[in-house]
Amino acid sequence: MPAVVIYGAGDNGREVGETLLAAQDNGGGWELVGFLDDGPDKQGARVLGLPVLGTAEWIGDHRQVQVAMGIGHPRWRRSAAARVEALGGRWATVVHPCAVLSPSATIGEGCVIFAGVVLSSNSRLGRLVQANFNAVIHHDTEVGDLAALMANVALGGNVRVGEGTFVGMGTQVRQGVSVGEWTLVGCGASVVRDLPAYCVATGVPARPVRSYSTPQEMPAI
Numbered sequence: 001m002p003a004v005v006i007y008g009a010g011d012n013g014r015e016v017g018e019t020l021l022a023a024q025d026n027g028g029g030w031e032l033v034g035f036l037d038d039g040p041d042k043q044g045a046r047v048l049g050l051p052v053l054g055t056a057e058w059i060g061d062h063r064q065v066q067v068a069m070g071i072g073h074p075r076w077r078r079s080a081a082a083r084v085e086a087l088g089g090r091w092a093t094v095v096h097p098c099a100v101l102s103p104s105a106t107i108g109e110g111c112v113i114f115a116g117v118v119l120s121s122n123s124r125l126g127r128l129v130q131a132n133f134n135a136v137i138h139h140d141t142e143v144g145d146l147a148a149l150m151a152n153v154a155l156g157g158n159v160r161v162g163e164g165t166f167v168g169m170g171t172q173v174r175q176g177v178s179v180g181e182w183t184l185v186g187c188g189a190s191v192v193r194d195l196p197a198y199c200v201a202t203g204v205p206a207r208p209v210r211s212y213s214t215p216q217e218m219p220a221i
Contacts, residue, residue: 001031004092005062006070007084009037009045009052012130013070016112017048019096020068030092033065056080059087066092069110069128074146074164074182075218081110081128081146091128108145126163144181162197164215171206182215 004020006013013035024030034053037043045052059067067089071077084091091110095101098115105119108127116134119125123137126145133151137143141155144163152170155161159173162181173179173191180197189206199208200219212218 002092003033003065004030004068005034005036005053005058005065006032006068007036007056007059007080007089008070009035009039009042009047010070012072013037014047015114016068016070016094017050019112019114020092020094021048022096022098022115023094030094035070036067056083056087056089059084059089063088063090066090067110068092068094069112069130072130072148073218073221074148074166075215075220077128077130077146077148078164078215114151120157132169138175150187164218166218166221168221182218184218184221 006016020030020032034050035047036058037052038055042052067084071080093111095113096115099113099117101119102121104122106124108125110128111125112130114133117131118136121139124142128146129143131149135149135153137155138157140157141159143161146164147161148166150169153167154172156175158176160178164182165179166184168185168187170188171185177191178194182198183195184200186202189202190204191206195201198212200210201208
């Protein structure tokens with residue numbers, strides 16, 4: 001059974017841990033051995049009864065252990081991914097046994113798929129995407145690398161979600177709409193027309209209310 005650690009020992013990492021343990025109990029083939037975190041306050045802590053084994057540097061001496069991403073916000077996940085990959089880490093893809101995946105759906109490496117997620121016909125997730133509880137991705141929809149779909153998001157058919165985009169809890173995106181890269185869509189929004197890259201969009205219908213120029217400027221939630 002391959003060993004895996006979760007990078008990120010905060011709230012999102014704990015949820016990823018529970019998802020991985022559910023997959024493990026369902027014969028998913030993983031053995032969760034602990035967590036990694038670069039925060040000094042996390043060192044020596046325990047999460048889900050398992051130790052925080054150290055910082056990301058631990059990966060360099062344990063390259064046989066795969067890494068699951070336990071960081072939710074795309075801005076921070078981007079820098080975390082670069083750190084893990086520079087140390088030679090290999091990504092684990094985690095799928096909860098209560099997720100429903102079409103045989104024609106495609107999932108990139110390092111994705112985390114929570115309970116209740118539905119990936120419909122010919123839907124495609126890039127690398128290191130997180131699809132949170134009960135997110136629904138309809139047919140022929142494409143989600144870019146590092147994007148985050150929060151709980152109860154619904155993406156209609158033929159939607160395009162750009163790299164690094166954060167789609168807030170309960171958001172609905174109409175079929176055929178595109179959301180630009182590194183855009184943050186606020187909770188409960190209704191996206192009925194295309195949204196540009198590098199903006200914050202909120203409301204019903206969703207409209208851009210703020211713009212920025214780099215992933216590092218994406219607001220924290």
